[in-house]
Every structure is written in structure tokens, then in C-alpha cells.
Amino acid sequence: MRIRFLFILALALTGASIAAPRAHAQAIGYSATVPVNDTSDAQRDHAFSVALGQVLTRTAGASITTASGYTDALGTASGLVQDYRYTRSASGASQPFVLQVQFDPAAVQQLAASLQKQIAAANATSGPATVGGAMAGSVGAANMSRQNVTVWVAPMQSGLDLPQLLSVLRANAQVASVEPVGADGDGVLLRLHARSAMSDVLPSLQAGGHLQLDPATHPGADLSLRWLR
Incomplete structure (x- = not known):
């Protein structure tokens, strides 16, 4: 037993x-x-x-x-x-x-x-062709194939947002460098140098939960992103 x-x-x-x-x-x-x-x-x-x-x-x-x-x-x-x-x-x-x-x-x-x-x-529904998860019709395939782009990011709602945004971007292994080149209202214009085409970089930027592609265009920017914090 x-x-x-x-x-x-x-x-x-x-x-x-x-x-x-x-x-x-x-x-x-x-x-x-x-x-x-x-x-x-x-x-x-x-x-x-x-x-x-x-x-x-x-x-x-x-x-x-x-x-x-x-x-x-x-x-x-x-x-x-x-x-x-x-x-x-x-x-x-x-x-x-x-x-x-x-x-x-x-x-x-x-x-x-x-x-x-x-x-x-x-x-x-057979919408516009996608490039790296981004709508080519709204962003432009030519911009998504580039490594050096000007990016508009908004909204910036406090003095802490820009330092945090730059920290997020610089921590991404596919981003070689990024620097602010201008500001307007609640947004900031950045010059971003990537290590590969933006069609490859954009999904990794969005995956962190801080950034999302914004179909709206902004003067002087190759693409626009929403800052989710």
C-alpha cells in the first residue's frame, strides 16, 4: 500500500x-x-x-x-x-x-x-498595394524605398515628448541617426537616416507601440507618423 x-x-x-x-x-x-x-x-x-x-x-x-x-x-x-x-x-x-x-x-x-x-x-477588399505594412497609395512607394527621409511626428503635448520620441527612435537598431530640423504647432519635423529602406524600418517602429503611420501628409515631410507615447 x-x-x-x-x-x-x-x-x-x-x-x-x-x-x-x-x-x-x-x-x-x-x-x-x-x-x-x-x-x-x-x-x-x-x-x-x-x-x-x-x-x-x-x-x-x-x-x-x-x-x-x-x-x-x-x-x-x-x-x-x-x-x-x-x-x-x-x-x-x-x-x-x-x-x-x-x-x-x-x-x-x-x-x-x-x-x-x-x-x-x-x-x-483589394485596396491600395501595401509596402512594408504602409499604404503605398497614401505614403508613396518612392518614399518607402528611401533610407534618408524627412518625417513629421505629432502630436507633441509636453516638453517630455520630444526627448522620449528621440530616445525611442535612436534605440531602434534600424535607425542610424535622427535629428529635429523644425517644429510647427504640436508637431516636429525630423531628419531620419535609416540602415535600410523605410518599407523595412516602418514595421519595427510601429511594433514598439509608440508610433503609427499617419496617412495625412505634411508640407516638407516624406511621411507622417502619430506619436502614441
Whole structure:
């Protein structure tokens, strides 16, 4: 009887040891970390959106950012959060805190599937040809094939936006350099030097959740982007 009990116990422990890593791996797949300036509600909600953008891209690929409902989906991030916690950033970091966010895997999968259906529906209507996830008809294929472009980014709503925008762009491995060359109202004009064609660079810029292609044109700019923070 004792031998049978020990055998059953061994099986239970073996099953637990297998299930635990799987659960841990799933948790990692639906979590993300975002540097933040403080622990305010505004910074937290923004970080949730950025984190959700990272998780959606990891779940469904960079093309997910081209879905018509992508920006609205990021606005629902707080409702998908299972858990979050703050930690202190390493010494010398530009932002003092890091927010680690864990999302509900089932909810993220459902959202990703919905966005993928939007993309499939848009492709089925045979709209303008796409180049690197951007609408060639609104941006211009010639601009998307270039490495050196002038980019209009808006809206800039505080003094912190421009430094954060430049930090995001300079952290991208496909961006060689970027510098402000002008400002007008709530937007800024940037000269961006990429390491490859913009058709390849744009999806990686959008995947971070901070930037999205804006079909509206701006005088003097080769393409326009919306700053989502």
C-alpha cells in the first residue's frame, strides 16, 4: 500500500514539475517591461499601452500594427492586465522605474485574432498595394524605398515628448541617426537616416507601440507618423 502511495505521489510531483515551467513560459510570453518616469496613473496607463503593443507584436507579428483597430486596441490595455509591479531601474538609467506588466493570455489571443481578421478583411477588399505594412497609395512607394527621409511626428503635448520620441527612435537598431530640423504647432519635423529602406524600418517602429503611420501628409515631410507615447 505504501509503495502504491509513493508511486502516485511521484507521478503527481512529476506532473507538477512539467506544468510549472509551461505556465511560467506562458506568463513570460504575455508580459512586458516598460521604463517609466514615475508611478502616476498617467504614466502607468501609457506603459500598459506600450506593453500591450509589445505583447501583441510578439503574439501575432509586426503586421498587427497595420490593423485599423490597432490604436483603439492599445487603449484597452488596462482591462487586459492581470498583474503589474514596479522595480527600480539600474543605476544610470534615463528613467528611474521599470513597470513589469502581465496580461491575460486568453484576452490577448482574442484581441490579436480580432486584429488579424481586420487585416484579412482589408486585404480582401483589394485596396491600395501595401509596402512594408504602409499604404503605398497614401505614403508613396518612392518614399518607402528611401533610407534618408524627412518625417513629421505629432502630436507633441509636453516638453517630455520630444526627448522620449528621440530616445525611442535612436534605440531602434534600424535607425542610424535622427535629428529635429523644425517644429510647427504640436508637431516636429525630423531628419531620419535609416540602415535600410523605410518599407523595412516602418514595421519595427510601429511594433514598439509608440508610433503609427499617419496617412495625412505634411508640407516638407516624406511621411507622417502619430506619436502614441
